[in-house]
Amino acid sequence: MIGITKDTQIGATFSGKAKRVSWExxxxxxxxxxxxxxxPKKNIHTDLEFARSFGLSSVAASATQYMGYVVELLIGLFxxxxxxxxxxxxxxxxxxxxxxxxxxxxxxxxxxxRDDSIQFTLAVCCEKQDRTKVLVGSATGMLGKVNFPLxxxxxxxxxALVEHNKKEKKPLAPLEFLVTPELNQQYLFAAxxxxxxxxxxxxxxxPIAHPGLLLNxxxxxxxxxxxxxxxxxxxxxxxxxxxxxxxxxxxKIKVTWEDGEPYVKRDRYYQVFKTSVVEEDGMVIMKRxxxxxxxxxxx
Numbered sequence: 001m002i003g004i005t006k007d008t009q010i011g012a013t014f015s016g017k018a019k020r021v022s023w024e025x026x027x028x029x030x031x032x033x034x035x036x037x038x039x040p041k042k043n044i045h046t047d048l049e050f051a052r053s054f055g056l057s058s059v060a061a062s063a064t065q066y067m068g069y070v071v072e073l074l075i076g077l078f079x080x081x082x083x084x085x086x087x088x089x090x091x092x093x094x095x096x097x098x099x100x101x102x103x104x105x106x107x108x109x110x111x112x113x114r115d116d117s118i119q120f121t122l123a124v125c126c127e128k129q130d131r132t133k134v135l136v137g138s139a140t141g142m143l144g145k146v147n148f149p150l151x152x153x154x155x156x157x158x159x160a161l162v163e164h165n166k167k168e169k170k171p172l173a174p175l176e177f178l179v180t181p182e183l184n185q186q187y188l189f190a191a192x193x194x195x196x197x198x199x200x201x202x203x204x205x206x207p208i209a210h211p212g213l214l215l216n217x218x219x220x221x222x223x224x225x226x227x228x229x230x231x232x233x234x235x236x237x238x239x240x241x242x243x244x245x246x247x248x249x250x251x252k253i254k255v256t257w258e259d260g261e262p263y264v265k266r267d268r269y270y271q272v273f274k275t276s277v278v279e280e281d282g283m284v285i286m287k288r289x290x291x292x293x294x295x296x297x298x299x
Contacts, residue, residue: 003076003077003078003079004077004078004108004120004141004143005143006118006143006144008108008111008120009108010108010109010110010111011107011108012107012108013105013106013107013108014073014076014077014105014106014107015073015103015104015105015106016069016070016072016073016076016103016104016105017072017103017192018101018102018103019069019101019102019103019191019192020099020100020101020102021061021065021066021096021097021098021099021100021101021102022098022099023098023099024189025189025190025191025192026045026046026059026061026065026098026190027040027046028186028187028189028190029045029061029062029065029187029190029191029212029216030043030045030046030061030062030065030216031045031046033183033186034182034186035182043221044056044059044060044235045059045060045061045062046059047059054235056095058095058097058098059097059098060095060096060097060235061095061096061097061098061100062216062219062236063092063135063236063239064212064215064216064219064236064239065096065190065191065212065216066096066102066104066126066134066135067088067090067126067135067212067215067239067241068191068193068210068211068212068215068216069102069104069126069191070088070090070104070106070124070126070135070139071086071088071211071212071215072104072191072193072211073104073105073106073124074086074088074106074122074124074139074141075211077106077141078120078141078142078143080197080204080208080246082141082243083208083211083243083245083246084243084244084245084246085141085142085243086139086140086141086242086243087139087140087241087242087243088124088137088138088139088239088240088241089137089138089139089238089239089240089241090124090135090136090137090138090139090238090239090241091135091136091137091237091238092134092135092236092237092238092239093133093134093135093136094128094132094133094134094135095134096128096134100128100129101128101129102126102127102128102129102134103126103127104124104125104126104127104135105124105125105126105127106122106123106124106125106139107122107123108120108121108122109121109122109123109138114142115145116144116145117142117143117144117145118142118143118144119140119141119142120140120141120142120143121138121139121140122138122139122140122141123136123137123138124136124137124138124139125137171257171258171259172220172223172225172226172257172259172273173223173224173225174223174254174255174256174257175217175218175222175223175224175254175255176252176253176254176255177217177252177253178250178251178252178253179209179213179247179248179249179250179251179252179253180249180250181199181207181249181250183213184198184207184209184210184213184249185199187210187212187213187216188210190212191210191212193210193212198210198249204246205248206248206249206250207248207249207250208246208247208248208249209246209247209248209249209251209253211243214247214253214277214285214286215241215286215288217253217255218255218275218277218286218288219236219290220257220273220275220290220292222255223255223257235292235293235294236290236291236292237270237291237292237293238290238291239288239289239290239291240288240289241286241287241288242286242287242288243285243286244283244284244285244286244287245283245284245285246285247277247279247285248279251279251280251281252279252280253277253278253279253280253285254277254278254279254280255275255276255277255278256275256276256278257273257274257275257276258273258274259271259272259273259274260272260273260274260289268293268294269293269294270291270292270293270294271291271292271294272289272290272291272292273289273290273292274287274288274289275287275288275289275290
């Protein structure tokens with residue numbers, strides 16, 4: 001795939017690799033680490049009976065699984081440097097079942113010169129085999145000389161953060177995990193993405209953690225204290241994501257969550273979580289605002 005260059009024009013379109021969400025890849029992505037007892041972990045992504053208890057007719061692949069396909073496309077367009085400055089704001093508008101074929105797409109909407117760099121804004125989507133869209137949204141990326149790290153923390157709070165809920169409540173417990181080569185390779189299989197930068201040392205240094213792993217492991221449902229009382233139960237509706245730098249294989253990662261202000265839209269109740277992903281040395285890897293539809297579980 002030819003990446004974006006300074007000469008890329010508005011309206012240019014790009015497509016990623018078509019990927020089939022097989023049962024094996026779905027379980028590898030959403031079933032938890034292979035080392036856990038009773039793998040795969042039972043949830044709406046891996047167990048039909050569990051999914052039906054939430055009113056779903058079939059299992060639903062994790063939204064972060066195909067969100068990762070879009071990230072793969074963007075890395076292909078801007079290079080791995082995108083993980084130092086990339087930004088996405090996407091909504092999930094359809095369910096993905098095991099066996100569906102997905103393809104991610106991007107179209108240049110705007111380009112803007114900024115000192116020694118050019119910022120591109122793209123419309124992004126992910127489509128099923130019948131061209132039904134399951135993800136829509138926007139992403140930004142830059143070419144040229146970029147001063148790292150960008151001050152995206154201010155953007156995060158000013159533009160994306162939903163005002164904190166003032167009510168006193170018990171927060172989600174943080175999650176700490178080690179990015180072992182085995183765990184990383186589990187997600188490489190799940191995402192069908194075996195780029196050398198995830199496996200061996202390259203020009204950017206030691207192997208990096210696959211973005212799909214980080215997205216999935218930073219979902220609110222991954223908190224050790226998460227219960228269905230917290231709300232989203234994996235029914236992901238929107239995700240605002242800010243990348244600061246890659247995580248490295250062999251490093252311990254800490255994920256923390258803060259409650260955002262819940263809201264009602266079209267008679268449906270949504271919960272919001274603000275997520276921070278930090279490496280063991282204190283370096284910020286990723287920040288997210290996750291919106292989740294609170295389902296009504298049948299008894």
